[in-house]
Amino acid sequence: xxxxxxxxxxxxxxxxxxxxxxxxxxxxxxxxxxxxxxxxxxxxxxxxxxxxxxxxxxxxxxxxxxxxxxxxxxxxxxxxxxxxxxxxxxxxxxxxxxxxxxxxxxxxxxxxxxxxxxxxxxxxxxxxxxxxxxxxxxxxxxxxxxxxxxxxxxxxxxxxxxxxxxxxxxxxxxxxxxxxxxxxxxxxxxxxxxxxxxxxxxxxxxxxxxxxxxxxxxxxxxxxxxxxxxxxxxxxxxxxxxxxxxxxxxxxxxxxxxxxxxxxxxxxxxxxxxxxxxxxxxxxxxxxxxxxxxxxxxxxxxxxxxxxxxxx
Amino acid sequence: xxxxxxxxxxxxxxxxxxxxxxxxxxxxxxxxxxxxxxxxxxxxxxxxxxxxxxxxxxxxxxxxxxxxxxxxxxxxxxxxxxxxxxxxxxxxxxxxxxxxxxxxxxxxxxxxxxxxxxxxxxxxxxxxxxxxxxxxxxxxxxxxxxxxxxxxxxxxxxxxxxxxxxxxxxxxxxxxxxxxxxxxxxxxxxxxxxxxxxxxxxxxxxxxxxxxxxxxxxxxxxxxxxxxxxxxxxxxxxxxxxxxxxxxxxxxxxxxxxxxxxxxxxxxxxxxxxxxxxxxxxxxxxxxxxxxxxxxxxxxxxxxxxxxxxxxxxxxxxxxxxxxxxxxxxxx
Numbered sequence: 001x002x003x004x005x006x007x008x009x010x011x012x013x014x015x016x017x018x019x020x021x022x023x024x025x026x027x028x029x030x031x032x033x034x035x036x037x038x039x040x041x042x043x044x045x046x047x048x049x050x051x052x053x054x055x056x057x058x059x060x061x062x063x064x065x066x067x068x069x070x071x072x073x074x075x076x077x078x079x080x081x082x083x084x085x086x087x088x089x090x091x092x093x094x095x096x097x098x099x100x101x102x103x104x105x106x107x108x109x110x111x112x113x114x115x116x117x118x119x120x121x122x123x124x125x126x127x128x129x130x131x132x133x134x135x136x137x138x139x140x141x142x143x144x145x146x147x148x149x150x151x152x153x154x155x156x157x158x159x160x161x162x163x164x165x166x167x168x169x170x171x172x173x174x175x176x177x178x179x180x181x182x183x184x185x186x187x188x189x190x191x192x193x194x195x196x197x198x199x200x201x202x203x204x205x206x207x208x209x210x211x212x213x214x215x216x217x218x219x220x221x222x223x224x225x226x227x228x229x230x231x232x233x234x235x236x237x238x239x240x241x242x243x244x245x246x247x248x249x250x251x252x253x254x255x256x257x258x259x260x261x262x263x264x265x266x267x268x269x270x271x272x273x274x275x276x277x278x279x280x281x282x283x284x285x286x287x288x289x290x291x292x293x294x295x296x297x298x299x300x301x302x303x304x305x306x307x308x309x310x311x312x
Numbered sequence: 313x314x315x316x317x318x319x320x321x322x323x324x325x326x327x328x329x330x331x332x333x334x335x336x337x338x339x340x341x342x343x344x345x346x347x348x349x350x351x352x353x354x355x356x357x358x359x360x361x362x363x364x365x366x367x368x369x370x371x372x373x374x375x376x377x378x379x380x381x382x383x384x385x386x387x388x389x390x391x392x393x394x395x396x397x398x399x400x401x402x403x404x405x406x407x408x409x410x411x412x413x414x415x416x417x418x419x420x421x422x423x424x425x426x427x428x429x430x431x432x433x434x435x436x437x438x439x440x441x442x443x444x445x446x447x448x449x450x451x452x453x454x455x456x457x458x459x460x461x462x463x464x465x466x467x468x469x470x471x472x473x474x475x476x477x478x479x480x481x482x483x484x485x486x487x488x489x490x491x492x493x494x495x496x497x498x499x500x501x502x503x504x505x506x507x508x509x510x511x512x513x514x515x516x517x518x519x520x521x522x523x524x525x526x527x528x529x530x531x532x533x534x535x536x537x538x539x540x541x542x543x544x545x546x547x548x549x550x551x552x553x554x555x556x557x558x559x560x561x562x563x564x565x566x567x568x569x570x571x572x573x574x575x576x577x578x579x580x581x582x583x584x585x586x587x588x589x590x591x592x593x594x595x596x597x598x599x600x601x602x603x604x605x606x607x608x609x610x611x612x613x614x615x616x617x618x619x620x621x622x623x624x625x626x627x628x629x630x631x632x633x634x635x636x637x638x639x640x641x642x643x644x
Contacts, residue, residue: 020521020524020525020528023528024528027528027532031536034540038540038543038544039543041544041575042543042544042546045546045572045575046546046554048571049546049554049558049568050558052568053558053559053560053568057559066557066558066559069554069557078543079539079540079543082539083536086531086535086536086539087531087536090527090528090531094524098520193520194423194427194519194520194523195346197520197523197524197527198346198420198423198523199346201416201527202346202349202350202353202416205412205413205416206353209408209412210353210357210409210412210413213405213408213409214357214360214361214405216405217361217364217365217405218364
């Protein structure tokens with residue numbers, strides 16, 4: 001275990017010496033600030049328009065007044081889900097794709113394996129180190145968002161809201177681990193860093209955008225008549241097929257649970273704590289399945305690899 | 313003592329070297345497994361999107377014809393008007409696939425085109441032969457531009473045939489021009505990302521860093537800016553539209569937004585920075601996905617969307633110029 005921890009510590013330190021990793025980390029944190037600012041500005045604008053509309057309708061003596069838009073404290077952080085899905089996933093790929101390739105190319109892998117280090121220890125160390133980098137980063141994002149809610153949004157979140165945000169951060173970690181383990185697995189199998197990165201990127205585009213787009217195509221529009229203007233609005237509704245397709249996408253799971261936890265999905269406020277807990281645990285399991293599968297595949301492949309070839 | 317005159321004459325560059333390089337680029341691409349996988353993915357996804365859209369058109373047309381038949385059987389003559397179905401608009405997902413998978417494919421091409429020469433050491437070899445640097449780069453750009461054009465022609469043909477054969481609706485002349493123009497806009501869009509990847513691979517000696525930087529720029533311009541724009545779009549906050557929920561029509565919406573002019577300007581500014589938004593706006597207008605352009609001819613749409621056309625062309629000009637400046641001054 002000590003060996004694994006030494007490797008993990010080395011991985012952790014190496015990540016923070018990588019300028020590109022630091023650039024994308026700063027981008028992630030910068031987007032968090034922007035997300036809170038845009039979120040709070042948009043919601044304030046929404047409320048102003050709503051209040052003006054209600055005043056007009058009351059002056060006109062209208063019988064039906066539209067419901068106030070559902071705005072909760074955490075709704076302001078809605079964009080965080082997208083940033084984890086986009087920047088977070090790529091950040092995990094950047095961490096994972098080079099894990100073994102660099103050492104394969106520099107000959108460091110042969111050197112390490114010629115020392116008393118077991119292959120499983122090496123892989124565990126690398127996994128732990130990179131997972132710790134992601135966890136620290138998400139911890140920073142969590143703290144950052146809490147401070148920003150107070151500083152920019154002028155809102156003091158309740159304990160329940162802090163717990164919701166924390167749970168979302170755990171979900172984000174589970175989501176990012178999928179992409180870390182995919183790229184780690186590919187870096188074990190392949191010898192070219194660029195190829196590993198491009199394949200990981202293609203997989204990310206596929207599960208994060210293509211699959212949800214296909215599901216969108218299978219949704220049906222239901223017509224809803226507006227009680228005030230009488231106009232007909234088209235609202236997309238899920239179908240069994242669209243839902244089945246969406247289940248294949250970890251990004252959809254993250255967005256879905258993000259909507260419920262950060263309360264930006266309409267009706268999320270009505271979900272009971274028990275139901276929310278059930279949804280959270282189910283999503284966590286769903287998100288962990290690919291990670292476990294890729295770790296297992298990674299170990300199976302790496303343990304059987306012939307890195308050290310005896311030359312006659 | 314005999315005087316020897318040494319004349320340094322360089323053999324004139326062969327006129328067809330540009331085409332030789334371009335042809336080699338195309339044949340190389342078909343040996344690149346990752347490119348082939350992405351290409352098959354793009355063609356397959358386009359086919360699925362168009363087929364689903366076409367089937368939906370066919371179902372709706374059949375429903376209409378059935379109701380007309382029922383009314384005829386009842387001896388009625390007051391038939392409802394036929395549904396106005398735009399078969400290409402129904403298949404709008406293929407535009408989204410082009411924007412995502414297409415851009416990825418273009419980046420793979422742009423990165424590989426230079427990286428393969430660096431890896432194999434062939435760049436030095438080629439440049440030690442009578443091939444000018446500008447010819448070399450032009451040949452590469454030309455080859456990949458032809459390749460992307462051929463790919464988009466294939467997507468256009470698949471669209472045309474799928475709508476005709478599956479949806480049983482053959483596109484009119486005007487619709488075919490709109491489809492062709494959309495493919496032209498897609499080509500401009502894909503060229504932007506091809507040139508972006510090529511530029512960074514030329515500029516940065518470490519190929520992995522070049523690739524990562526390309527992807528980061530792609531993320532920012534293609535995902536984050538449009539996402540910020542969407543979040544700032546007040547109407548986008550509720551399914552069915554925020555203003556529609558409040559019972560406000562277009563005039564009411566414009567009036568309400570008057571007090572947030574600065575906000576709308578910022579939102580528009582952020583979106584203008586994204587080639588993806590320009591591509592989406594012009595192609596949605598051409599294909600009639602945005603219903604307000606349905607009454608316009610394609611010439612009118614192109615005039616109305618000139619800003620978006622400029623927004624798609626400008627990055628190409630900038631990236632191409634920057635690539636030449638960097639490559640011509642490089643000491644290989």
